[in-house]
Amino acid sequence: MKIAFFSDIHANLLAFEAMLKDLDGQRPDAAYCLGDLVGYHIYPNEVIEEIRRRSIATLKGNHDKKVESITTTPESLKEKGSNYAYHLITEDNRNYLKELPTLINLAFTFGEATFKIALAHGSTRRIDEYILIDTDENYVLELLDEADADILIVGHSHKPYHRTIETKSGVFKHVINLGSVGKPKDGDLRGCYALLTIDNNNSLLRRNSININFRRIVYDVEASAKDIEESPLPAEFAVAIRSGK
Template identity: 65%
Template sequence: MKIALFSDVHANLPAFKAMLEDLDKQAPDAVYCLGDLIGYNVWPNEVIAEIRRRGIATLAGNHDLKVENLITTPQSLTESGKKYAYHLVEQHHREYLLTLPAHIRLEFKSDSEKLNIVMAHGSTRSVDEYTLFDTEEKHVLEMMEEASADLLFVGHSHKPYHRIMESNAGVSKHVINLGSVGKPKDGDTRGCYVMLTINKSSSLLNLESIKVEFRRVAYDLDKATKGILESPLPDEFAQVLIEAR
């Protein structure tokens, strides 16, 4: 089974379209989004509409939740500043964002064991908590134990990695950060998403039986930065895309 997972689009429509084009060519059996559809760019409605049109199961990211209790006036749509990105979101899409879950859990039964997959935006404990490659191993394992997670998929930091740890029971535990489709921070300007491949023989005792592929996708960076520069958003948001840090 092939599962596509992505996160942190941040209203970057050119990057999102390029990612979807590549994703469709991979013909995954399922697709999941780990949140942060909005913020930092000017196409939140187009991104949300496509997510909804495709019926992609999606989590709430910390930026998605910023539309809660947001009051938009004609003036707020002309004033410069970071909040402009959230005021762009249409009311019916705001309502959608505020109904998204915090976690998605999947259970797969292989020939010899169960594989529990848990998805969260930041961590299983908080949408705002970073689960980084160098986060203390004990902390991550405790968190995964609480969530009954064998494979934990997260976003939020915009820095992709696949970390394998050994639990007290002597089995491998996998933490995968999906990176970011629309706002990479790992020095690579291309969007990033993950293809997970598992089969009936996949096991926590066999690392080769669980395949995690990071796919990088180039997109029209000029169009993405132009959207920012021609809007009331801070110009620094465009520079971040160029530098990818």
């Protein structure tokens, strides 16, 4: 079974469209979005509406949650600054973001093997917590145990990685960070998402058994940056996607 996971689009429509084109070509059996559809760019409604049109199961990210504390008025759309990105969101799409869950748990069984997967934007404890490649191993195992999961998939840091941790019982647990579709921070300007393939050939008893493929997607970074520069958003947002930091 091939499953697509992506996160942190941040209203970057050109990056999102390029990712979807690649994703459609990969023909996954299922797809999940781990949040942060909005913020930093001017196309939140277009991104949300495509997610909704495709009925993609989606988590709430910290930027999606931020919408709950921002009141939009006709006057606010004339304001400059980072909050302009949130004022653009329609009332219907605001309600959609408010209703998103913060955790999703999945289980896939193949023969006698069951793979339990926990999805969270930041961590299973906090929507804005960073789970990095070097986060304390014991702490990560605590999160996995609390979630009753073998595989933890997160976003938020915008830096992709696949980390394998061996438990005292000889079972291998996995942590996967998806990177970012619309605002990478690992120095690579290309958008990123991940394909996880699990079937009878996978085992939690073998270190390298889980097959994760990070897909890096080329899109028109300069056109996307210019869209920001021609809006009331801070120019530093354009600098960020041009630098990948």
